[in-house]
Structure formats: C-alpha cells, structure tokens
Amino acid sequence: MRFLVIVMCALIGACSSTEDNAVLVKLPPPALNHSLFQPIDIEPHTQLFSLDMKQQAAFYEYVQHAQKQGMRDDKIVYNFVESLLSDFRYDGATYTASESLQHEEGNCISLALLVQAYADLIDVDTSYQVITEEPVFAGQNDVVLLASHFRTKLFAPKVELPENTYALRAGTLVDYFPSSSGIVSGSASRDDLIAKYYSNHAAQALIDKDINTSFNYLNAALRFTPNSLELLNIAAVLHRRAGDNYTAKALYEYIIEQEPTHAIAISNYAVLAKIIGDEDLLFSLQSKLAALNPKDPFHLLQLARNSAQQGYYHKASSYILKAREIAPYLPQTHADMALLKYQQGHINKALSEMEVAIEKSGANEVRTRYQAKYQALQKLQSH
DSSP states (O other), rough: OOOOOOOOOOOEEEEEEEEEEEEEOOOOOOOGGGGGGGGOOOOOOOOOOOOOOOHHHHHHHHHHHHHTOOOOHHHHHHHHHHHHHHEEEOOSSSOOOOHHHHHHHEEEHHHHHHHHHHHHHHHHEEEEEEEEEEEEEEEEEEEEEEEEEEEEEEEOOOOOOOOOOOOOOOEEEEOOOOOSEEEEEEEOOOHHHHHHHHHHHHHHHHHTOOOOHHHHHHHHHHSSSTOOOHHHHHHHHHHHHTHHHHHHHHHHHHHHOTTOOOHHHHHHHHHHHHHHHHHHHHHHHHHHHHHHHOOOOOHHHHHHHHHHHTTOOHEEEEHHHHHHHHHHTTHHHHHHHHHHHTTTHHHHHHHHHHHHHHHOSSSSHHHHHHHHHHEEEEHHHHH
C-alpha cells in the first residue's frame, strides 16, 4: 500500500515554571492556509467501515453456522475474510471496506478496513501493528510514498481470571500479505488506520498534481492524527506547491523543532531554501544534514533524491550505498541507483542496477514497474 512520508517562525516549546518544577508546554502546529485550497466533499470516516445489507447478510449467515460449530469469534472473522481472498487481487489502490468487496482488490489498508468492518459486526476487539515497507514512489524529490503495511490482531472473547492473575489475551494475527522486507515501526489505533486511508488518498492526489483534493484528504487525516509530523511534512509540500512559502517554512520549522533529526523534513526544507534563494538557510540546513547519521534506509533514500535534485550526485550515491548497507534486501536502493546513473548518462550501469532491483523485488506490482523501467533503459541504450 502507499502512502506519503515522505514523506515558520514557530516557537514550539515554551516552558512555564514554578519554584519547584518546570512544565513543558507543547504548542500546536502552525495553522494551515485553507484559503489556498477549494473545499470538496470526501467520504466520511464512518463510510470506511460500512458494508451494504447484502455484504452483511453473507457474513451473518457464515457466523451463525460457525458459532454452531463452536468456532471462536476472532477465528470466524479471520476465516471468513480469508475465504474471500481466492479471487482477490492485491493492488496499490486504497478502498473502503465495501469497495474492496465490490472490486475484489485493494491494498493492505483496504484489507485492514475490511477486517475491522466484520469485527465491528460481532463486537470483536482489535489492535494494529504497523510494518514500514520500502518506498514505492518518488517524484520531484519532495514526495516519498511508503508501503505502510498494517497487521490486525483480532482478540478472543475476554476470559474471567482469578484475582491478581494476569495473562496475555488470546487472539488471531491477521496478515494476508506477509512481507519479509518490512520493519516493525510500532502499534497503531483505529484513528491511525482512518488517518492512513485519508493520507494515502492525499498522497495519490499530490502525485497527480491535484493539490485541492490532496489538501482535503490531508485535512481529514489531520483530524484523526493532528500531531503527525509526516502529515505536516505533506502539508508543507502542498503549501509550497500552492505558492505559500511562508506557511511551508513555518511547518518545516515546527517539524524540525519537534524532531531535530527529521532528515526528510530538513532535506525538503533545504529544497525550499534553494527555491527562495536563502543561501544562509540552505547552508545551515545542509550542515544539519551532514551532521546527521540517519539509520532509517527510507530517510537515506529521500536524502539521496534531494541531493540528486540539487546536482550533488556523489553525495546522493553515498546515501544510497549507506541505505543498501543497512537494508541490503531493499530493491529500491538499486532502482534509485539506476536512476542516478541514468541522470549521469551511465546507461549500462543503470541497466545493471535495475537487473538487481528486479531480482530482489519478487513477484509483485513493484517488479512489474521495474521491468518497464528496464525496458525503457534498453531502448535508450539501443539508440
């Protein structure tokens, strides 16, 4: 699945103190400039989990039969959804639960919504785990789309335990599209899942250069995760593209104040500094980047893209190689190096890198895209 991570004169941390202690007061993010964007209607969050009467009836019929067999409710949801997947096509599109059934396709956010929709019908408790995948799209060096993989935990009904006794609650882990290349990045809530649905649509609209649609989806996502630095980074990109460099700058300042090592925000801010011709700011940001030692391969790849955009090809290459050292299984490190070699006019080296990217990508939509790029490079080589 895909979503953006990339991915102001703000004074974010204020302290009020007493004689005995100091309390950190976290100021809210800078206000977005809504006047730049036209409001449009988007699907309400309740619609994401809704199923039509026919879809509900099919599930209730299965539930009735399974419960007679003594099947636990969490297993019922898991087995029912699994039975639907024989004709299901994994696709990058993010659908609501009902749309996934209608189209018989979707990404893992779509499936998480579908599982949650059925869990809601029979009151099965859930939790989520987030697995961060490789970047699957990069455009104009200020947009990174990550495949953010959600796994759902369906909990078994609660069991009464003796007093002062604790036991982990039983349940079923739902992962219909397991990945060997992801990195566990933490737990998530229902609000996070809703925000991810909206942010995926915001990302796609941004890629399609539809900033109004992107902003409306982003605004919806921020209602559920208002302090998400990644969403605020997207907001900064949108404001810059809409011509409001002041608000974009304020957002970047806020993000960096909250997380001084946020490499993607610093890198994107450097792009803005170059656009507005602020050489002092650009030097300061580049110095911060040089001082960082990011360990996240996705951040390193974004830094490489931004460096390449500014013409620093040697620096871009070093970032990619460092990302490859940290995560040698990621085909994106080879795909990005192929692009870099192509930009430098080294077609044969680009082809070699793409061959490795294809080999490491496995049988999925990413492999198909890499093969198309490889064929395009072959045509360039033959001319």
